[in-house]
Amino acid sequence: MSPFPDELERRCPRLGGPVRFAYCRTAAARGGVCPKILDCWWERFDVVSLMRKALSGEAFARLSQPHRPPNKVASLIDLIRQARERTGQAP
Numbered sequence: 001m002s003p004f005p006d007e008l009e010r011r012c013p014r015l016g017g018p019v020r021f022a023y024c025r026t027a028a029a030r031g032g033v034c035p036k037i038l039d040c041w042w043e044r045f046d047v048v049s050l051m052r053k054a055l056s057g058e059a060f061a062r063l064s065q066p067h068r069p070p071n072k073v074a075s076l077i078d079l080i081r082q083a084r085e086r087t088g089q090a091p
């Protein structure tokens with residue numbers, strides 16, 4: 001018997017429709033765990049303990065990192081800097 005509650009279902013904030021846990025634990029590139037799995041499932045069952053047992057220490061540590069979108073202001077400043085470098089303008 002699988003240790004995973006693969007039949008549990010929830011609405012996926014990325015896809016906008018229902019997905020099963022089985023999908024979430026294989027949704028990432030090369031069949032890996034979706035990086036949002038802890039955020040999405042912690043209210044339904046002890047997903048932290050389950051994934052800690054199922055994954056390597058390194059893989060679990062990556063899941064535990066907060067997933068922040070890139071800072072938009074820093075990205076804009078970097079784009080401006082790159083444009084100035086291309087055109088030879090001083091900052």
Ligand code: SF4
Pocket residue numbers: 010011012013014015019023024027034035036037038040
């Ligand atoms: S863990 Fe990933 S695939 Fe699953 S519901 Fe959350 S965002 Fe969607």
